[in-house]
Amino acid sequence: GRDQLGPAAYAWLQREMRWLAQDYLLMAEEESLGYISLAEERVLLSRLRARFLVEPLQVHLERRVLEAPPKESALQATIAACSHTTTVWTAFQLSVQQR
Secondary structure (H helix, E strand, C coil): CHHHHCHHHHHHHHHHHHHHHHHHHHHHHHHCCCCCCHHHHHHHHHHHHHHHCHHHHHHHHHHHHHHCCCCHHHHHHHHHHHHCHHHHHHHHHHHHHHC
16 A cells, blocks of 8 residues: 555656546547447447556556656655556556546
8 A cells, every 4th residue: 555655656656547547538538429339338448448457557657667767765666566456456446536
């Protein structure tokens, strides 16, 4: 949880998840404007799953650690958090709910 990560690692993960949650919600909203059929809904859900399941989220976070790393003091905790599936999924879900 938050206490195990420390404030800097938690803030980094939270910031990244806010961006991912925004992308998720925008993609869902743009693709579903107006009425969509069940077939279109299945396609949309498939596309969302492909991009926003735990594994793709982890790949994204691993890339972001290299591109925009957290503070040096938080690097190890951040890397550990990015590899922990429960932490990644919970952080993503909370970010989506808070948007």
